[in-house]
Amino acid sequence: MLIPARMAATRLPGKPLLDIAGQPMIVHVLRRAEEANIGRVAVATDTPEIAAAVTAAGGEVVMTRADHPSGSDRIFEAATTLDPQGKAGIVVNLQGDFPTITTDTIRAVLPPLDDPAVDIATLASEIHTEEESLNPNVVKAVGSPITAGRLRALYFTRATAPFGDGPRYHHIGLYAYRRAALERFVRLPPSPLEQQEKLEQLRALEAGMRIDVTIVDTVPRGVDTPADLETARRILAKT
Numbered sequence: 158m159l160i161p162a163r164m165a166a167t168r169l170p171g172k173p174l175l176d177i178a179g180q181p182m183i184v185h186v187l188r189r190a191e192e193a194n195i196g197r198v199a200v201a202t203d204t205p206e207i208a209a210a211v212t213a214a215g216g217e218v219v220m221t222r223a224d225h226p227s228g229s230d231r232i233f234e235a236a237t238t239l240d241p242q243g244k245a246g247i248v249v250n251l252q253g254d255f256p257t258i259t260t261d262t263i264r265a266v267l268p269p270l271d272d273p274a275v276d277i278a279t280l281a282s283e284i285h286t287e288e289e290s291l292n293p294n295v296v297k298a299v300g301s302p303i304t305a306g307r308l309r310a311l312y313f314t315r316a317t318a319p320f321g322d323g324p325r326y327h328h329i330g331l332y333a334y335r336r337a338a339l340e341r342f343v344r345l346p347p348s349p350l351e352q353q354e355k356l357e358q359l360r361a362l363e364a365g366m367r368i369d370v371t372i373v374d375t376v377p378r379g380v381d382t383p384a385d386l387e388t389a390r391r392i393l394a395k396t
Contacts, residue, residue: 158190158263159219159235161228162202162253168382173207173253175386178393182380183207184214185256185393191216193263195249201235227357228252229332233343236336248339250332257392258331258377266333269307269369276338276366279358281308281326282376290317290325296356298328298370310368313356327376332358338366 162173162183169175173183183200190198200211203223211218219235232250247270251263262280269278281298289295293315300308312318313328334342341364348363350356361368380389 158193158196158198158249158251159232160186160190160198160200160251160253161231161235162200162204162207163231164204164207169380169386172380173202173204174210175380177256177386177390180214181210182256182389183211183253184216186251186253186258187211187214187216189255189258189260189263190251193260195264195267196245196247197239199235199239200253201231203231229339229357230343233339236339243336246336248334248336250334252330252379254380255331255377256380256389262329262373262375262377263331265371265373266331269371270333270335272369274367275369276335277342277358277361277368278333279310279368279370280329280331280373281370282329282373284325284327289327296328296330298326300326300370303369306372308370308372310358310362310370312362313354313358315354315356326370326372328370329373329376330379331377342366 174181199217199219201219201221202208203221208218219238221231221234225231236248266278266280269275284290297314297318299312299318300310303309342361345360345364348360351359380386
């Protein structure tokens with residue numbers, strides 16, 4: 158499992174190193190990843206300060222280039238550095254701003270890859286409020302139900318979709334890639350819908366890759382604003 162982390166957030170400068178309950182945020186994410194116990198865990202970063210914090214906490218770090226356009230490109234470089242022979246068949250990409258994510262949520266991303274037809278697996282949770290449905294910052298996963306708790310993704314959008322009565326799903330930015338699918342993905346040029354929606358995963362769908370979605374009970378709280386940070390501090394102060 159790889160956790161991409163960099164310092165470029167504009168709304169929360171230095172976000173990965175912000176203190177939550179006595180530890181940098183990136184260390185909380187590292188701990189959740191380690192506790193999930195699904196394989197080797199490393200933080201992929203271009204920032205020496207992040208690397209130092211992770212190393213001080215006993216974690217593994219891989220330094221990557223500073224000019225990657227996306228987290229997927231960063232984790233592909235990291236995977237190639239850490240595992241040049243490609244022995245790991247699956248690469249999990251866990252965002253570095255999910256300090257309150259649960260281990261069960263992390264593990265839930267893997268089962269869709271039991272089906273050899275699936276290239277990429279990800280997560281979503283059912284939306285229960287109109288505010289979420291209408292919010293363009295909440296990405297919606299639109300898909301065909303395969304089994305209870307699982308969709309085959311047809312589209313991802315910032316719009317309120319699908320139209321009409323029925324469930325809508327809040328996409329969660331945690332991915333498990335087959336190694337070959339990740340390599341193919343990062344070699345593809347940005348796609349038209351990806352550029353229009355500002356959603357990287359659309360590149361895979363436009364290229365005909367299959368993404369399946371596990372439905373989980375709750376959306377892990379990402380930390381993007383000062384209010385998010387205070388919420389994470391309250392939650393983790395109790396643990």
